[in-house]
Amino acid sequence: MNLWKIAWRSIQHRAVSSALTAFSMALGVALVVAVLVIYQILDRSFKRSSQGYDLIVGPARGGPLELVLSTVYYLQNPRGTIPYEVYEELHSGRYAGEVEAAIPIAIGGFYAGFPVVSTVPELFQTFRYFGDRPYEFERGQNFSANQIWHAVIGATVARRTGLDVGDKFKVTHTTSGQGTHEHTEEFEITGVLKPTGTPFDRVLFSNLRGFWEMHQHEHAVESADTGSAPADATTAGEEHPQEHSVQHPAEHSAEPSESEDAHSVTAVLVKRDWTNSARALELPRRIGQESPELQAVVPSEEVAKMFEGLLGDIQTVLLIFAVMIVITAGIGLMVSIYNSMAERQLEIAIMRALGAKRSTVMLVVLLESILLSLGGGALGVLLGHSLIGAFSGTIFEQTGIRVSALSAQPVELILIPGLIALASIVGYMPALIAYRTDVAKALAHGG
Amino acid sequence: MVFTEESLLVLRDVRKSFQTPDGEVLPILDIPEFTVQAGEQVVIVGESGCGKTTLLHVIAGIGRPDEGQVRIDGWDITLLSESESDRFRAENIGYVFQTFNLLPAFTALENVLLGMTFGRGRPDAARARQLVERVGLGHRMHHRPRQMSVGEQQRVSVARALANRPKLILADEPTANIDTGNQQIILDLLREGCREENVALILVTHSPEVAAQFPRLVPLAEINLILSRKT
């Protein structure tokens, strides 16, 4: 009989307390596994180019991160506009060789707190989200280019606002410091998108031409209402004296600047053509060099930078918590074995009388601690992964990330040496008691 | 080896004393000479507290004498390191206690296998099974101690003491807690087993009936000067 088996028999003999100890270890380890996988999910959901484009071309004003936050996540207002010609250059002009697809968008206005993004209907045919999935309509259909007052809405918008195919909505603007302002024009909804798990779920997409029309009209009204925001105009002018839209009021930064040449957008979403990967890689730098008023940003890179700075720490904190729970379980293990040592003095003495060395009986107690930790740990890994498996459907719906019960992380391997080290440390004290057992005395008390 | 011609067990000038909690030194053993031949069966008698268990511990290497030699098969075990002496015990000495001999977590068969675990060779499962059958517990092979009677447990410990083919078995009142019927069965198993495998046996008992069956009876007072001085 080997020492592992002796240790295992001892665990079996104290089945209830062993099971409880192993289970508390399992919970701690399950938490560690969960943290690792959640981090993986966050990491992937932020870093990938989820909506089908890999480059954003927008105004140089504001940093690259601002452009990403406003264009991809709608977390802030765009910091300016670019002429529609930029789109044409990308789509069919001098950059067309490196561009597989380009879609102009103009972000501006809200409905019920959800952002309104004006674009062209091709958006939904051109891009695939999460790599290979087409945008599909739950109800209705895409808007057509020549129906300028048509729009489609994301799944979340439909659910929260109750808007549906055939309904109409008006676009609201939050003007700087002066409350809201509502456009009189109405967009009619022709389709509701299926849930995608991307920020598109929270967007109302209107026809870009309707948007232009709406603001041409507005501009005419505003021109009559002279000098509405002189202060804003000055700051804008100071920051970017070279820009076309100096006289453009800041509160309408997302809107076209001149009535006769009102065709401006806030950004162009670009899917690069990677057949010449060197040129495709070079494209953002080339655009920035050739047109200083523009910047071309790879959203995944910017988000990765932000993510590293922000969530790197969060993962550390979560991991520290999880590891502390594992250590607590380890202390529970120590207490459990320690308490059993008193009643095991005779057993140890008998083994010694059979010729077991001090170091052997010590090792048996250590092995017992290691078996309980590893057993509990294995159960915890199983538990953690089953939880992930159980929630994989939900995770997939919410984020589009495919995780399965089997999606293990290489980091998890660290659990094996980690648990053995922990078990050896917490098992050391009870093992020392076994080591020090006075055989003659223990036999006298037992007999 | 120098001592090949001598007895299996030789105690020479062995002294052992304990310290009481008050710091008083309590001499227990002072044995000028005591020998046991290979395969010999000896019974030791003496009143309670006279030092019989202490003597067995000294022979087994569980308790070291303060001075003197304890030679078994030519080896003076008092000169061995503790772990060497543990190893020596595993390979050469079987031990049967009065009660609670068996490890409660292990089956009868496993308890016998444990007797072979700490020595040099590999545990011999076939022999272990054979021994369990020989003590009449073939049908209890996989039972835990608490599923067995005290007498059955004691039979398992006889099998375990024989398991590793020791040269010497020490039995400390092995039948004291057993009913009279089973007493004789266990004693016979122990003595026959020792005889068949040429194992020397030193048995301690309070029972005159048990003592009377042995060819050699040694009252501890005869060999222990501490006791002869007292009387």
Ligand SMILES: Nc1ncnc2c1ncn2[C@@H]1O[C@H](COP(=O)(O)OP(=O)(O)OP(=O)(O)O)[C@@H](O)[C@H]1O
């Ligand atoms: N560790 C110890 N410390 C102090 N005194 C001890 C210790 N072990 C035994 N003694 C004492 O040594 C004496 C002999 O003990 P021992 O157990 O050898 O007697 P025994 O002959 O086996 O008695 P019994 O027949 O009751 O089993 C006793 O007086 C006992 O109290």
Ligand SMILES: [Mg+2]
């Ligand atoms: Mg005794």
